[in-house]
Amino acid sequence: DVGKGRKQDHSIVGAKVFKIFAQKLSMDSSFIEMGQKIILFHTLMSKVAQREDIYSEQTILKFASHFPSERLLKMIYIFTYADMSAVGGNVYSNFTAKLLRTLYKNSLEVIGNDNKLKETSKRVKNENILMKKEEFLALAKSLQNAILSIPSDFLFTKYAPLSIIEISKNAISMEGEYVFKITNTKSLTIELIRKTCINIGYLLSKLSNLDIVNMDICKLFDGMKYFKIEFRESIDESQIELIESFIEGSFSKKSNLKLTKPKLNPFMFDVDCTHSQEYALMRLKCPNQKGLFAYVISIFDELNIDIASAKLNTIKNRVDDIFLIEKNSNFCKQKDTLIEKLTQ
Numbered sequence: 001d002v003g004k005g006r007k008q009d010h011s012i013v014g015a016k017v018f019k020i021f022a023q024k025l026s027m028d029s030s031f032i033e034m035g036q037k038i039i040l041f042h043t044l045m046s047k048v049a050q051r052e053d054i055y056s057e058q059t060i061l062k063f064a065s066h067f068p069s070e071r072l073l074k075m076i077y078i079f080t081y082a083d084m085s086a087v088g089g090n091v092y093s094n095f096t097a098k099l100l101r102t103l104y105k106n107s108l109e110v111i112g113n114d115n116k117l118k119e120t121s122k123r124v125k126n127e128n129i130l131m132k133k134e135e136f137l138a139l140a141k142s143l144q145n146a147i148l149s150i151p152s153d154f155l156f157t158k159y160a161p162l163s164i165i166e167i168s169k170n171a172i173s174m175e176g177e178y179v180f181k182i183t184n185t186k187s188l189t190i191e192l193i194r195k196t197c198i199n200i201g202y203l204l205s206k207l208s209n210l211d212i213v214n215m216d217i218c219k220l221f222d223g224m225k226y227f228k229i230e231f232r233e234s235i236d237e238s239q240i241e242l243i244e245s246f247i248e249g250s251f252s253k254k255s256n257l258k259l260t261k262p263k264l265n266p267f268m269f270d271v272d273c274t275h276s277q278e279y280a281l282m283r284l285k286c287p288n289q290k291g292l293f294a295y296v297i298s299i300f301d302e303l304n305i306d307i308a309s310a311k312l313n314t315i316k317n318r319v320d321d322i323f324l325i326e327k328n329s330n331f332c333k334q335k336d337t338l339i340e341k342l343t344q
Helices: 010-024 029-040 044-051 057-064 070-087 094-110 114-131 141-148 153-158 161-172 200-206 237-249 292-302 331-343
Strands: 178-184 188-194 212-219 225-231 269-272 279-287 307-315 318-326
Touching: 010 029, 029 070, 044 057, 044 070, 044 094, 057 094, 057 114, 070 094, 114 141, 114 153, 114 161, 141 161, 153 161, 153 212, 153 307, 161 188, 178 237, 188 237, 200 237, 200 292, 269 331, 279 331, 292 318, 292 331
Parallel strands: none
Antiparallel strands: 178 188, 188 225, 212 225, 212 307, 269 279, 279 318, 307 318
């Protein structure tokens, strides 16, 4: 708290003062780095415990990404207890102690998940950049909160801050059940935001004569999803109207499509039902084939499996697709059925 009384945030000032003082005492650089981090985020644990949902996986991962080792987590837990107890006799109550203990225990469980913590750490870093943008600060507070609550880490780790703002503004201002944008300069790109269910299998089947090189699916807020489908080449402008009719049709057509079955085998799939508390992960690596995406998505639709986010990528005629799937869609119970249908 030596930084209090300054114009800048006292945590930032305190971390700087500590570094200068510790260096004069010739302390070890790793110790200095740890001390700076603890001082910089010394109020974070009490804020998260008392103001946020400490049973939410996203909340836990965001908090734990600041303290990615068991030692750091223990240090901030002890430091928080000391800091709160020093304020006054009633600040550290039994209720507060229970909240902090729960946050500590829940965070301890995710410390070993390095990949997830790194991904969340990237998101937190990009969130901080986003929150400093004038365009973000100009938004209504409700929309700011909605953007920061988006469950898809992928949106924050891949898309630029201004793109995230634009996507979110299009979603919040949407009057109908869906909105889309077609770009056809160097290559054809379809961007789509929907409230109601879309028969994405139907849409992809209608576009199966075009070579898809990338497809993103990101869960937004209020049940909305964002789709971005990128193709290898552009099309004749005269075909744009036909593409629009395919998009509109995907919101009314039922799944009775005769799709070409791709050549797949079980060894091409990698399923991880322990990826996180809320999500399972499925990865598909195989040769690229016409209508592959359409067929895979149609089987997901058939089994009512909800894709929270997806990264469909094709490089040098090889597919490397990653699907993040909500566990509440019973994916893990149906994973064998899913792979059997995809490979039969």
